Amino acid sequence: MIELKNITKSYNGERVLKGINLEIRDGEFLSIMGESGSGKSTLLNVMGGFLPPDEGFVLWNGENINAFDNARTSAFRCGEMGFVFQSFRLISTLTAEENILLPAMLAHKDMKQTRAYMADLCRTLGIDGMIKKYPDQLSGGQQQRAAIIRALICRPAAAVFDEPTGALDSDMQKRVMELLRRINAEGTTIIQVTHSRAMAEYGSRIAGIKDGMICG
Amino acid sequence: MWIKLFFRHIARSIKLKPLQPVLSVIILTLSFVIVAMSLNAYAWLTEETGLRQAAAYGRADIAITLNSRTQNRFVSPDEVYKVLGDGVNAAGCFELPFYTADGGVALGVATDFDDIGGVFDLEFTHYGQITYDTLDNSALVSRSFAEKYSLGIGSTFSAEALGYSLTYTVQGISPREFMDKFSVMVGIGGIMRALAADSPFIAALGDDFGLCSSIYIAANGQDPAACAELLRDAPDFADKTVSVVAETMATQTNTGMLSSMIYVLVIFIAVVAAAVVFCCFYILSAQRSDENTLFGLAGANPRALFALQCTEIAAYWLTGCILGTAISLAATPAFLALSGFSYITAPFTGAFAANCAQALGITFITALLTAVGFYFLRRPKTDKNNKRRGRTEIIAVSLIFAAAAACSAAAALSPAAMHATFAVAACLCLLFAAFLAIPALFVRAVRAADAFMKKRDTGHIALCYALKNARNVKTLHNSCRLLAILVAVCAALAAVIWSGNVYIRAAQNMLPADYMLLNTGEETIARIEQCEGVASAEPLYWGAVETEHKDSLLIISAEDYSALAGPFRPDLSPQGDEAVVSQSYALLYGISAGDKLTITVDGMECTLTVKAFIRSGISTLYFDSQHFGIYPNVIAVQGDGSLSFDELKVSLARAMVLDMAVIASPAEFFEQKISLFNVYLTCGNILFLCMLFFSATGLADNLYESYRARREQFALYAACGMSQRNVRAVKLWEIATAVITGLIIGSAMSCALIYLISQWMQSYAIDLFGLFAISPLL
Numbered sequence: 001m002i003e004l005k006n007i008t009k010s011y012n013g014e015r016v017l018k019g020i021n022l023e024i025r026d027g028e029f030l031s032i033m034g035e036s037g038s039g040k041s042t043l044l045n046v047m048g049g050f051l052p053p054d055e056g057f058v059l060w061n062g063e064n065i066n067a068f069d070n071a072r073t074s075a076f077r078c079g080e081m082g083f084v085f086q087s088f089r090l091i092s093t094l095t096a097e098e099n100i101l102l103p104a105m106l107a108h109k110d111m112k113q114t115r116a117y118m119a120d121l122c123r124t125l126g127i128d129g130m131i132k133k134y135p136d137q138l139s140g141g142q143q144q145r146a147a148i149i150r151a152l153i154c155r156p157a158a159a160v161f162d163e164p165t166g167a168l169d170s171d172m173q174k175r176v177m178e179l180l181r182r183i184n185a186e187g188t189t190i191i192q193v194t195h196s197r198a199m200a201e202y203g204s205r206i207a208g209i210k211d212g213m214i215c216g
Numbered sequence: 217m218w219i220k221l222f223f224r225h226i227a228r229s230i231k232l233k234p235l236q237p238v239l240s241v242i243i244l245t246l247s248f249v250i251v252a253m254s255l256n257a258y259a260w261l262t263e264e265t266g267l268r269q270a271a272a273y274g275r276a277d278i279a280i281t282l283n284s285r286t287q288n289r290f291v292s293p294d295e296v297y298k299v300l301g302d303g304v305n306a307a308g309c310f311e312l313p314f315y316t317a318d319g320g321v322a323l324g325v326a327t328d329f330d331d332i333g334g335v336f337d338l339e340f341t342h343y344g345q346i347t348y349d350t351l352d353n354s355a356l357v358s359r360s361f362a363e364k365y366s367l368g369i370g371s372t373f374s375a376e377a378l379g380y381s382l383t384y385t386v387q388g389i390s391p392r393e394f395m396d397k398f399s400v401m402v403g404i405g406g407i408m409r410a411l412a413a414d415s416p417f418i419a420a421l422g423d424d425f426g427l428c429s430s431i432y433i434a435a436n437g438q439d440p441a442a443c444a445e446l447l448r449d450a451p452d453f454a455d456k457t458v459s460v461v462a463e464t465m466a467t468q469t470n471t472g473m474l475s476s477m478i479y480v481l482v483i484f485i486a487v488v489a490a491a492v493v494f495c496c497f498y499i500l501s502a503q504r505s506d507e508n509t510l511f512g513l514a515g516a517n518p519r520a521l522f523a524l525q526c527t528e529i530a531a532y533w534l535t536g537c538i539l540g541t542a543i544s545l546a547a548t549p550a551f552l553a554l555s556g557f558s559y560i561t562a563p564f565t566g567a568f569a570a571n572c573a574q575a576l577g578i579t580f581i582t583a584l585l586t587a588v589g590f591y592f593l594r595r596p597k598t599d600k601n602n603k604r605r606g607r608t609e610i611i612a613v614s615l616i617f618a619a620a621a622a623c624s625a626a627a628a629l630s631p632a633a634m635h636a637t638f639a640v641a642a643c644l645c646l647l648f649a650a651f652l653a654i655p656a657l658f659v660r661a662v663r664a665a666d667a668f669m670k671k672r673d674t675g676h677i678a679l680c681y682a683l684k685n686a687r688n689v690k691t692l693h694n695s696c697r698l699l700a701i702l703v704a705v706c707a708a709l710a711a712v713i714w715s716g717n718v719y720i721r722a723a724q725n726m727l728p729a730d731y732m733l734l735n736t737g738e739e740t741i742a743r744i745e746q747c748e749g750v751a752s753a754e755p756l757y758w759g760a761v762e763t764e765h766k767d768s769l770l771i772i773s774a775e776d777y778s779a780l781a782g783p784f785r786p787d788l789s790p791q792g793d794e795a796v797v798s799q800s801y802a803l804l805y806g807i808s809a810g811d812k813l814t815i816t817v818d819g820m821e822c823t824l825t826v827k828a829f830i831r832s833g834i835s836t837l838y839f840d841s842q843h844f845g846i847y848p849n850v851i852a853v854q855g856d857g858s859l860s861f862d863e864l865k866v867s868l869a870r871a872m873v874l875d876m877a878v879i880a881s882p883a884e885f886f887e888q889k890i891s892l893f894n895v896y897l898t899c900g901n902i903l904f905l906c907m908l909f910f911s912a913t914g915l916a917d918n919l920y921e922s923y924r925a926r927r928e929q930f931a932l933y934a935a936c937g938m939s940q941r942n943v944r945a946v947k948l949w950e951i952a953t954a955v956i957t958g959l960i961i962g963s964a965m966s967c968a969l970i971y972l973i974s975q976w977m978q979s980y981a982i983d984l985f986g987l988f989a990i991s992p993l994l
Contacts, residue, residue: 070941074940150936
């Protein structure tokens with residue numbers, strides 16, 4: 001279970017998150033909706049442990065992730081949590097395949113099985129023919145799909161997605177969301193941030209965020 | 217209008233991110249200063265050498281010295297007037313060492329104060345009064361001697377000379393050494409009276425006889441050559457060396473090699489500086505690539521955009537030159553003082569401006585190379601451009617060689633000099649081609665290592681990702697490129713400097729002797745062998761002759777060649793008219809075994825037959841001087857250990873009172889011969905350190921920027937679960953990859969560079985010991 005307790009975060013004196021309390025059960029598919037500038041991405045970054053909150057704490061299965069040491073943080077990021085950033089953030093010096101396999105290599109997963117899983121995901125998302133290319137040779141949509149597969153390659157306990165379908169056409173959006181649903185059905189907790197109602201409805205629960213507070 | 221905006225964009229970029237522009241300007245400034253000071257140092261050295269020679273000879277047009285054939289070693293200036301008449305001024309000098317109470321030795325000269333003033337312009341900072349009564353005990357000293365012994369006008373000092381203890385009163389202090397070598401000048405009368413007290417022979421010569429070992433004659437408008445001929449024909453001087461000073465000075469001033477070495481080294485500086493500035497500019501361009509692209513997207517002509525970027529390099533060049541000129545002007549007085557230049561009083565002559573203009577040109581070449589390299593390497597990688605690049609590299613290399621050929625033809629260079637010019641051109645081509653090719657080699661090496669890792673599946677995460685990054689990170693490629701060029705140039709320079717030091721040590725150890733006695737006579741050796749503290753005395757002929765090729769050739773003759781250490785093999789000892797010649801000299805002039813060589817030694821023409829060749833650092837010829845009736849002029853003396861080094865010198869001086877011979881340690885003996893070589897090596901050392909500085913700066917900047925620009929990438933590694941330890945290890949392995957590859961490529965290049973440099977040095981008949989192509993690997 002993921003718990004956010006009284007999370008507050010400010011940037012340059014301006015409060016972006018104002019005392020957020022949120023619980024996400026294991027296996028849940030939570031969609032967080034909000035307008036531009038409402039604090040969605042900030043909430044996700046705090047939830048993923050990339051931004052420390054000014055106040056409050058984030059508990060993953062009862063553990064405060066901001067209190068992790070370096071080794072625990074590494075294990076957490078490559079084994080327990082997958083993350084897709086809003087701007088994909090692929091490593092420019094690695095091919096798409098290498099980007100995808102990176103967490104699995106760091107987690108010392110069995111590469112044969114991992115490659116097979118990667119091939120399946122790539123086929124599902126339609127990038128199996130271009131994983132040998134570098135990010136600057138891929139379109140925005142292809143990069144986004146590669147980033148999604150990277151987040152899922154280690155079959156993490158939870159995966160966090162910041163606008164996972166922003167760069168995709170409607171057909172591909174459906175395929176991505178179907179994939180996320182399938183992953184969720186296999187037991188992975190999915191948290192996504194989106195501003196699209198249609199995409200949000202793929203989740204089992206929709207939470208709204210407005211002016212730094214959860215509503216609904 | 218958009219150009220104005222673009223310049224505003226550049227200005228703002230520089231303000232926001234000043235590191236690369238500032239570094240570029242600093243490197244160009246330093247490059248200018250080093251080049252300007254090197255060129256000026258050569259000019260100052262030439263001027264200082266000329267002034268020193270002028271001080272050594274004063275207004276003398278003719279010099280008379282003793283040699284090995286001299287039978288009558290007692291000569292006086294009065295005999296000159298008998299031959300040339302009273303229209304000339306003649307001054308005799310009796311060179312003798314003064315042994316001071318603290319165990320020091322100062323080289324002094326005894327002369328007639330009136331006569332010396334007729335030939336030399338002596339200047340004094342302080343002057344007392346010399347009267348007829350005080351003549352015998354008055355001394356003129358140099359400022360360094362006065363400061364060492366805390367002497368002022370009227371102070372007295374005691375010293376031993378010729379075995380006599382003498383006390384002198386200082387009556388004049390000169391700012392420099394007299395005749396550029398003597399610290400003390402005393403009246404010959406006092407010395408003669410001291411000698412006469414113990415020697416009836418000297419007493420019989422009379423009070424007016426001024427003994428001297430050399431005579432300097434000012435012709436006062438008469439033709440020096442004609443005067444010299446008259447003196448040579450006179451019985452009193454037939455067995456002495458009579459030389460025209462102008463001819464002697466011309467042969468002594470041989471700075472040809474120094475000048476070409478300076479030019480070659482400043483070109484290396486320009487190349488290394490260009491590589492560093494290129495790396496800085498590459499980073500700068502990468503930092504602004506988004507904005508520059510936007511200008512292009514907005515409609516700016518790409519060629520115009522590129523040209524404007526090049527004007528930025530020109531701006532850095534101009535700034536560097538202005539700052540460099542100011543620094544050169546400010547640093548010149550300190551440079552001259554630290555370098556020991558004591559005769560130059562006006563360093564900022566027209567030559568200074570001309571040399572600064574040359575430095576401007578050379579620094580411009582640096583900037584131009586940067587722009588050219590940037591142009592080649594930042595163009596989009598299309599097939600058309602790749603084909604063009606290959607053609608352009610061939611054209612550039614061809615142009616360099618064509619320029620070398622044109623310069624050689626225009627300057628009517630000798631075949632040896634042309635060989636040298638092409639060797640230098642080949643060095644430049646090698647560096648240019650390597651500069652463009654190194655990143656491709658680096659990527660290939662990295663890919664090979666990556667494939668090897670995959671095959672072995674070592675599980676070494678950090679190395680694995682370091683290799684993957686190294687494929688594409690341009691700043692790592694530039695680091696490898698810079699390091700390879702640095703290693704190549706510095707290793708080549710280091711090999712030359714090391715070999716030069718080896719040569720100097722070998723030259724100094726060539727004669728295992730405690731002292732060398734110079735200008736000895738026939739009977740000197742008998743006196744020396746009886747001398748206290750002497751174990752052995754080996755007579756040699758040691759001199760230099762000018763060959764038909766206008767080169768200086770060191771000639772050596774020994775009775776027992778086993779006394780010589782160094783490269784000479786005693787089994788090759790020349791007998792009769794045989795000669796053994798250094799290999800480098802023979803190669804340079806196409807001399808084979810059996811060829812005839814004619815040299816003039818002490819006025820005697822000797823025709824020799826070449827018997828064999830040896831490997832020797834500088835042009836040397838070994839022959840049998842006694843076959844031609846030329847007697848030894850140097851005695852190598854080895855002590856038996858019963859006396860200290862200084863006591864042995866005193867013992868020798870006492871034994872040779874009237875031989876007019878000079879006692880010198882091997883170091884002093886070789887000093888004159890290798891002093892210019894030492895200057896070359898000092899220049900090489902300074903430029904070596906400068907290159908190290910430039911390259912270390914460029915490398916550090918490149919590596920720093922490599923990590924600064926990829927902070928996000930390393931954060932992503934951490935976000936994907938890589939531990940901080942592994943992230944640090946990735947960075948270290950990246951550096952290691954670039955360094956190891958750079959070292960390997962650089963070492964390979966240095967072998968080629970050393971070979972080319974040795975070809976260049978061969979044109980000066982210099983064969984540096986052990987210097988061959990694989991020296992860096994030894």
